[in-house]
Structure formats: structure tokens, C-alpha cells
Amino acid sequence: MFVFFCMLHRLDFETSALKMMANVPLLLDEKAAGIDVLTRSARFVASCESVALAAQGRLDFTCARWSKLGMHLLMFSTCQIMVVCANFESYSIGPAWDRGEPYHWWWVPQDVFHGVGGLVCNAIFFVSMTHVTQGCKDAVSDLEEALKERGASHAVRSQTSALLSSSVSGVHVFALSFNMETSVAFIWALVCTLWASAVAILCDRAYWRDPSHGGDEATCACLAMIDQTDHLVAGGVAFSYADATFVYPYNYGLVACAAHDYALPPYCNGTTVAQVEDWCPTSWCYVDEACEAEKFESDTFAGQFYSYAACEAGSESQKSTGRRSG
16 A cells, blocks of 8 residues: 555656646746746746645645554564564573573464564565655756756756755655655664664573573572672672672572673673683572572572572582682
8 A cells, every 4th residue: 555655646746847847948938038037937936836735735645644554564563573583582592581482483484474574564664655755856856957958047946946845845754754864764773773682682692591501491490589688789789709899780699590690790791701700601590498409508698599500500610610609
């Protein structure tokens, strides 16, 4: 439907351009008849503006009817792409926080359809509407070129171009003028969003969750809360290492298996993997004392236990590296 209406309006503006250029010989004929320049230019500009405003009015009527539908199509197709990104995360590293159904191979055709369909819908939306707006601009520039070729004065050309450019704005969605700049800006924002999503997912897979985890449930449940009374400060919980104090998030080691130490000082905040300890990207969490998986008593929270084995990451390698106790 969008393509059909856009084709109609593009043809409408091309026809309007022909009508406006048909007035150029009349402008020159009036010059030959000795009519003064102000009268000739006023008649010519009024005639061209009338044709242009009629075409823009028909386009405005269509835009008023399709703005809501157009925004719905744009947002729906964009959300489809975002859902595909979320499913890619589920496929790469398992359900978020080990909750929900794992990704199944038979979902691939559906996601391919949604992802490609979303991109195609966005492309149709942007290309079609930008094509109509470009047709408006072409009509004005073609008329100006025709005036220049026929020897019209610079004043007539400038006045005609200024009035038509202000009268013919092209496609708009609500109050947003739809042109090439708008299309490029939105597409660039969408590309950056997709790129950021992909990078975040790959980083999550590489560092925040242990690759051996594979989305299976932990053998022991991670604790949702522990006694943090002695460590609570503004913005999180405070720990002291090597005569320095560091503030960590309130959910440090809690709720779910994750690489809770990743990117935290003083051992895991290097700018490259080579600058951090081996255990930094490994999943662990605090567990109940009754947990049957291998666990260690925390040196930070008295009476609490943390476990790598509960998150199926093993623990012997972490012990041997001299990892500070959680």
C-alpha cells in the first residue's frame, strides 16, 4: 500500500513539474510583448505556486491518513529486529539468568523471517517515502534549470525557487519532515543499536558467563540476599583489599550465576584479558551452607559460602590462582 501511494504521488509531482515548465514559454512571450518584469514574474510565480500547492495538498491529505499506520509499521518492524537480537542472545548464552526455555533450532526460520522481514519493511518505508520527497525537490530544481536555459532573469529564478521550496515540503509523518537526512539518521541509529546489541551479547558470552555452562541450571540455587550490614555504603557494598577500599554493586554474588568479579577492581578491571586474573570471567555465586556442590567460606561476608561448582564452572583452578575469597 505504501509503495502504491508513493508511486502515485511521485507521478503526481512529475506531472506538476511538467505543468509548471509549460508556463516558461508564456513568461518569455509576455516579455516579448513588452509586459513589465514585475507583472510577468508575479504571474509566473503565482501560476507555478498554485500547481505546486495543489500537489502538496494531495500529499498532505495522504500523510494525514497514513502517519499513524506508518509509525506503527516502523516501530513494529524495528521491534521485530530487537526480538531477533534477544533470541540470538538466548541461542548464544542460554536464557537470561538461566530462566525461561532454551533456544530451539526450529525457531531459526521464524527469526530469519522476522529479522529479514523487519529490515525489508524498514527499507520499503524509508526508500518509498524518501523517493516522493526527492520528487518534490526535483520538480523545483527542474523548473529552475528550465528557466535558466530559457534565459529568465536571476531575480525570477531566485523568487520562484524560494517560494516553491517553502511551499513544497514533501512527505511528512506527523510533524516530522521525511527526507534523505531523516532516513539516514534513523538507519544509522538502527545499525548502531544492532551493533551494540551484538557486541554486548558476544562480550556476555566471552566473559560474563562461563562457556561450559551451556544454559543448564545450577546444581544449587544462588542466594537472593545475605547479611551485608557491615559493608553497606552509599551506592553498594564496600570491601577492603591491599589497604584500599572498593565499592561493589548491591547484588554482588547474588541472585544468579554470573562473572560477578568481571570489570571490578582491583584484580579484574584491566583493559585487556591479559591484564586480568584467570578467574575473572568465571561464573559463581553465594550459596546456602547446605549446598552439596563444592563451596568455600567467604572471607568477606562472615558465615557465607560461595561456589563455582554450583555454576558448573569448577573450582580447583580458581583456588590455585590465589583468588581472593568472595
